[in-house]
Amino acid sequence: MSNKLEICDCTLRDGGYYTNWDFEENLVKMYFKAMNDLPAITHIEIGYRSKPMDEYYGEYFYCPEHVLKMAKDLCPEKQIAVMLNEKDTKIEDLDELLLPYKNYIDLVRTAVAPANLERAAKLGKALKNMGFKVAFNLMYMSKWADDVEFIKKLNQLEGEVDYIYMVDSFGGVYPDDVKNALKRIKKEVNIPVGFHGHNNMELGLANSLTAIENGCDIIDATITGMGRGAGNLKTELLLTSLNSKELIYVDFNKLNPVVVEFEKMQKDYLWGTSLPYMISGAYSLPQKDVMSWISKRRYTTESIINALQNRKNNLSDNHKVSVLKNEPAVNNVVIVGGGPNAQKHAHALKLFCKKYPETVLIHAGSRFVETFNNLPNQQFYCLLGAEGYKLQGALPNLNLENIKCILEPSPRKMGTILPDEMIDKTFELTEINFIKNYPDSLLTIAFQLSKDLGSEEVYLFGLDGYDMKTDEQMVEVSKENQFLVNEFINTGNVVTSLTPSNYQGFNTISIYSKL
Numbered sequence: 104m105s106n107k108l109e110i111c112d113c114t115l116r117d118g119g120y121y122t123n124w125d126f127e128e129n130l131v132k133m134y135f136k137a138m139n140d141l142p143a144i145t146h147i148e149i150g151y152r153s154k155p156m157d158e159y160y161g162e163y164f165y166c167p168e169h170v171l172k173m174a175k176d177l178c179p180e181k182q183i184a185v186m187l188n189e190k191d192t193k194i195e196d197l198d199e200l201l202l203p204y205k206n207y208i209d210l211v212r213t214a215v216a217p218a219n220l221e222r223a224a225k226l227g228k229a230l231k232n233m234g235f236k237v238a239f240n241l242m243y244m245s246k247w248a249d250d251v252e253f254i255k256k257l258n259q260l261e262g263e264v265d266y267i268y269m270v271d272s273f274g275g276v277y278p279d280d281v282k283n284a285l286k287r288i289k290k291e292v293n294i295p296v297g298f299h300g301h302n303n304m305e306l307g308l309a310n311s312l313t314a315i316e317n318g319c320d321i322i323d324a325t326i327t328g329m330g331r332g333a334g335n336l337k338t339e340l341l342l343t344s345l346n347s348k349e350l351i352y353v354d355f356n357k358l359n360p361v362v363v364e365f366e367k368m369q370k371d372y373l374w375g376t377s378l379p380y381m382i383s384g385a386y387s388l389p390q391k392d393v394m395s396w397i398s399k400r401r402y403t404t405e406s407i408i409n410a411l412q413n414r415k416n417n418l419s420d421n422h423k424v425s426v427l428k429n430e431p432a433v434n435n436v437v438i439v440g441g442g443p444n445a446q447k448h449a450h451a452l453k454l455f456c457k458k459y460p461e462t463v464l465i466h467a468g469s470r471f472v473e474t475f476n477n478l479p480n481q482q483f484y485c486l487l488g489a490e491g492y493k494l495q496g497a498l499p500n501l502n503l504e505n506i507k508c509i510l511e512p513s514p515r516k517m518g519t520i521l522p523d524e525m526i527d528k529t530f531e532l533t534e535i536n537f538i539k540n541y542p543d544s545l546l547t548i549a550f551q552l553s554k555d556l557g558s559e560e561v562y563l564f565g566l567d568g569y570d571m572k573t574d575e576q577m578v579e580v581s582k583e584n585q586f587l588v589n590e591f592i593n594t595g596n597v598v599t600s601l602t603p604s605n606y607q608g609f610n611t612i613s614i615y616s617k618l
Contacts, residue, residue, distance in 0.1 A: 124151070268296070448565075476500070585608075
């Protein structure tokens with residue numbers, strides 16, 4: 104290990120992907136104090152400097168002057184770093200973004216896609232001319248680590264940047280990859296090299312130690328590994344490892360309090376690796392989508408894995424099914440939701456269906472398919488994500504005579520999960536035309552199907568909605584469902600609920616008044 108090894112903690116910048124770059128002030132001050140009291144930490148990357156965006160991003164996405172000043176005041180011995188997104192930053196933006204804050208910023212790091220290296224080199228030169236130290240974080244390491252011709256192009260950065268970072272964007276490189284890439288870079292370029300490892304395969308520490316052993320000059324890490332997707336090498340783990348080898352000194356009493364606070368946050372935000380992240384890392388698949396799928400908890404692990412396997416195999420979808428067409432027009436449909444009222448009033452819906460056998464049931468999910476089996480009515484099961492897995496468990500008890508499964512139009516971004524027994528009974532919609540930019544939702548499919556069937560009236564049953572005391576994900580789903588209801592009604596469809604509902608915009612009557 105070099106005696107000049109530097110460590111950059113980038114918790115606030117990389118961890119901001121989970122908090123939308125908002126952090127409580129007391130937590131930040133505790134963090135800065137801990138960083139200042141740890142001699143092994145040489146750099147602190149506190150966030151982005153960004154041009155105004157159309158959607159909301161928090162304080163550490165912009166790092167206004169008061170944030171920069173606080174970091175410098177509380178960490179006077181440390182190098183303060185900020186990140187620029189190269190693809191969003193032009194040379195003419197630099198005066199506004201950075202020039203007024205030269206007294207606070209020591210290092211400017213830029214996230215650079217390999218394809219944009221030549222353009223980025225001009226930006227790096229402009230940053231050097233302004234008097235900043237410059238680091239280029241070269242993304243997608245697994246894509247270019249063996250590309251000798253690309254590595255030779257790094258020569259153009261000599262004198263223009265102070266660090267070249269190998270960024271394991273997908274979290275899928277192995278120690279030998281790190282070792283070999285370092286050798287190639289150091290053979291071609293006389294610029295200090297850094298390593299930024301993601302932890303999809305839980306190789307963040309092994310890769311970083313390999314990098315250090317092979318002459319890497321600076322290593323990135325974050326408290327508790329907080330960072331985009333599966334997260335990063337844990338700062339506390341790196342410091343513990345180096346301390347055990349007597350390569351650095353760590354006062355763990357200074358480190359522990361801030362680790363404890365971030366561990367509390369981790370229980371809410373759930374960063375860290377999982378099987379979907381492992382798959383995305385192993386096959387160099389973008390983890391941006393995986394992070395979105397997991398953090399919103401909209402999709403099950405099974406559906407995420409299915410989507411990743413399709414990408415790995417370059418498939419737009421893993422099932423092709425026929426388009427639903429030539430269905431006879433119906434007078435009315437009942438869309439069965441998954442709320443408690445569907446179970447509570449199930450006996451009433453069974454009586455309703457027997458009284459009106461021409462009524463079609465559309466199940467927005469598979470939760471109550473067994474409850475309403477063996478009715479004379481035509482029934483459709485809307486499937487999305489892993490609903491097919493849920494349906495599999497009910498199949499032994501189902502009479503499939505009047506049953507069809509319905510999918511959204513292809514290609515389906517999460518792929519298609521179907522029980523083998525239902526493949527011949529499954530159809531996809533031609534299009535979703537009652538709404539633009541529709542969300543992935545079982546209710547989207549149910550509304551479009553009822554429209555395609557020409558139903559004169561759409562009844563809702565068990566579409567209860569959620570109150571504002573439920574968790575954030577359910578509140579989001581509730582808002583989304585209300586949006587779908589509004590759009591469906593605005594296109595001329597008549598909607599009536601047969602059970603109590605928290606949704607608005609339609610009439611509610613009692614199913615018992617119809618019996």
